[in-house]
Amino acid sequence: MMRGASADAYAAAAAVLPGTGDLGRVGQDLFGTADLLRSEPGLRRVATDVSLRGEAKADLLRGVLADKVSPEALEVIATAVTQRWTSGRDLSDALEQLGVVATVRSTGGDAGRLEDEVFAVGRLVQANPELRDALSDPARSRSDKADLVEGLLGDKVLPATVALVQQSLSGSHRTVAVALGAYQKIAAEVRGEGVATVRVARPLADDDRQRLAGALARTYGRDVHLNVIVDPDVLGGIRVEIGDDVIDGTVSSRLDDAGRRLAG
16 A cells, blocks of 8 residues: 555556556556566666656656557656655556556456456465465566466456466565455455455355345445355354454354353
């Protein structure tokens, strides 16, 4: 989350992010620029140097990126470098986040499906040690890992999902799974939603999902996207985590409470 001057800078750059057009291309261009700034510390220092005029920095980036990125992405980048950032890292992080926003917008009415797919891939990575190791192996090139993702997901998911999973390989987050979790939260914010992790002993029926989503929406004042995890440790009942709130109505929790009361 951006703070202080960086929050204002992010808002200024986000204001010129297009809502229509080839948003998939815009997202890829912003991802590429974020990666470039991370790999070129000299360029990053100049782009965030508060002693330089904003327009001079924008002209520099326009020269570096001319014919390499779309005009729409270049406008976002140029606006971003004219702003004041709390730290040099915040600029590249902001461009990556805006790339995620553009990628989510590129899916149109499939944004909810994108959220589900990103969550599912994150769970797959966490549950599969071989895949997790392959995607984090420093001996493998990022291109090789991206090809692995393409081969694994291919036409099984939205192109935008593949794009986000491939971006999660950039190393901007501690792990691929952490990156995907952050991307899903951004996707939810784009749709004006919250995100709830729901743990149950068995899959929820559609009616039960709708009732739960409706109850959470009434409680939190906005729609809530449900990440449902079937967890045998739950035994029965349901556990909901949304932000810092935990609603634990599982059988195991009730048994623990009963045991504490008896012990007391």
